Amino acid sequence: MKSGFVAIIGRPNVGKSTLLNAMVGEKVAITADKPQTTRNRIRGIYNDDECQIVFVDTPGVTKPKNKLGEYMAGAALGALPDADAVLFITDSYGLPSTGGDAGDSGDVILQKIQGVSAPKILVINKTDLMAPDRFKRAYEAWEAEGIFTDIIGTTATDGVNVADVVAALKKHLPEGVGYFPDDVATDRPGRFIASEIIREKALHYLRDEVPHGVAVGIEKYEEGRGVTRISAVIYAEKKSHKGIIIGKGGRKLKGIGKSAREEIEGLLGTKVFLDLWVKVKPGWRDSDFMLGSLGYRD
Numbered sequence: 001m002k003s004g005f006v007a008i009i010g011r012p013n014v015g016k017s018t019l020l021n022a023m024v025g026e027k028v029a030i031t032a033d034k035p036q037t038t039r040n041r042i043r044g045i046y047n048d049d050e051c052q053i054v055f056v057d058t059p060g061v062t063k064p065k066n067k068l069g070e071y072m073a074g075a076a077l078g079a080l081p082d083a084d085a086v087l088f089i090t091d092s093y094g095l096p097s098t099g100g101d102a103g104d105s106g107d108v109i110l111q112k113i114q115g116v117s118a119p120k121i122l123v124i125n126k127t128d129l130m131a132p133d134r135f136k137r138a139y140e141a142w143e144a145e146g147i148f149t150d151i152i153g154t155t156a157t158d159g160v161n162v163a164d165v166v167a168a169l170k171k172h173l174p175e176g177v178g179y180f181p182d183d184v185a186t187d188r189p190g191r192f193i194a195s196e197i198i199r200e201k202a203l204h205y206l207r208d209e210v211p212h213g214v215a216v217g218i219e220k221y222e223e224g225r226g227v228t229r230i231s232a233v234i235y236a237e238k239k240s241h242k243g244i245i246i247g248k249g250g251r252k253l254k255g256i257g258k259s260a261r262e263e264i265e266g267l268l269g270t271k272v273f274l275d276l277w278v279k280v281k282p283g284w285r286d287s288d289f290m291l292g293s294l295g296y297r298d
Ligand SMILES: Nc1nc2c(ncn2[C@@H]2O[C@H](COP(=O)(O)OP(=O)(O)OP(=O)(O)O)[C@@H](O)[C@H]2O)c(=O)[nH]1
Pocket: 011, 012, 013, 014, 015, 016, 017, 018, 019, 030, 031, 032, 033, 034, 035, 036, 037, 038, 039, 058, 059, 060, 061, 125, 126, 127, 128, 129, 154, 155, 156, 157, 158
């Protein structure tokens, strides 16, 4: 049997978590049309008769602006040394150095991944948004760079060519043992997943700078017979953001709570009572204490 760890790395919002979920066949990481959705390393496990692939989804790499950003950058680039293979995901047409990959963070990642000896695969995602000739030119330009063993175009949202990525990885992974039981899709506990689902629903409702300052803390997580009781706090950075999250007459918070509850119920297979609050914590992204209690520290 083949097995190994595969780091998924790239700039924010290119579709890393969407691709992870498509490869694993289950939603193990939240996704949103906002940069910096993923904040932790999240393992998602793919199993078939021949192999086990432990994917490591990582936060999109950008220049850190605060301690949370530093943690995220460390979580992303720190996944490289342990990887048996690296998936570099991009969603654009050109090479970073030509500005085609939105500048410096793409270059930083490329530099880092060239420093590891593991096989590297390039995934050009969101091909549904690219004209075929643009894709062809990008493919040829990347091929000429000679960094990647394979280059695959995908549309992660529709599962297009996702199986090709898995097949390419299988060629490169070493013989080994399974690291996880074969019925487990992620290493993250229900408590973490619940907090992420709540954050995802909040992100879907929010715009501009509000999402970046949102975090979710789980105050209570009790699994009873057929029912799970969860008490959670959505943290906002500013008082005005708290108002935006709650919405007129509390409608937005109710919507966030309802869609989070329904998804958590589907996942746990129990009824869920979700008690949701919003609190203001100015500067939490630079507070060691808050980062620690929210799980943004190793
Ligand atoms: N059109 C299109 N959209 C996609 C595709 N893959 C992902 N998306 C969308 O792109 C957005 C970002 O996807 P994510 O999977 O959250 O991206 P990410 O790279 O994990 O982002 P961070 O965690 O912020 O680094 C979401 O709105 C996805 O639905 C694709 O193949 N085509």
